[in-house]
Amino acid sequence: MLTYLATALPRFTSPAARLLALQCALRADALGHLRVPHGLLRGMRLYGCRELWQELAQAHWLDLPDLKSAPVEVQLRDATLLDQVPGRRTRRHAAHWALHPAPLALPATAPPAMRLTALVLAAHTCAHDHRGVDMDILARLCGHSPQQTADMLDQLVRIRTLSTWRCNRDSNEVFWQLQPQAPTRPAALPRRDRTPQR
Known part of the structure; x- marks a missing residue:
């Protein structure tokens, strides 16, 4: 789409x-x-x-x-x-x-340009596939110039949605790494009343 x-x-x-x-x-x-x-x-x-x-x-x-x-x-x-x-x-x-484009997490206040860029990246992110995406294609999908897209990727690193990104100058492919998510702990179960039963 x-x-x-x-x-x-x-x-x-x-x-x-x-x-x-x-x-x-x-x-x-x-x-x-x-x-x-x-x-x-x-x-x-x-x-x-x-x-x-x-x-x-x-x-x-x-x-x-x-x-x-x-x-x-x-x-x-x-x-x-x-x-x-x-x-x-x-x-x-x-x-x-x-x-809510998982696995990329954005603050609710993120501007539309950042949300669209995150959505495009999420659509091209797969856990076991680390191929890059051509910068021109990425920019076209985001509705930006390549320079604007690079700026958006930098902003995604600054807000810790991405941990890093780079563009291969020879192939013009963009590669990125998601920010590692902190493991979620299960909610603590309430303790039972330890009062001895009589």
Whole structure:
């Protein structure tokens, strides 16, 4: 879906508009219609951002919805989207995962550009596959220039989502390592009353 959006939307569509488009694409029915609850928009920190809807409408990707309605009724205009999406249940799972792209953990206040970059990295992260991703492809999926993408990767290292990243100058491939997560301990069980029974 990220590859589809990278080709369907203008190259420098904002990261926030790309995140919104991704959720719309994954939540739409077979006719390209969906209802977007205000709570979802608030959770994505995109509530009240009329300019994002206008950006997608100007790209002829959707019809500009009435943002005062609750939920927001959206009609997608791109017919090719409907031909390539998997089943609705699979798309709903993907829409939820896109909001919390494990294994990359981000603070809830992360800006859209950082969230989109983390989502793209998470989609290309596999526990047993350490192949790189071409920087130009990574930048296109993130809607950035390669320099902006490098800056985003640096920021992900600074906030400790990634432990490191590098770009192989010969192959132009980007490699990254996730920040090791602290092992979670099971919750302590309450102690039983040790008073002897009589």
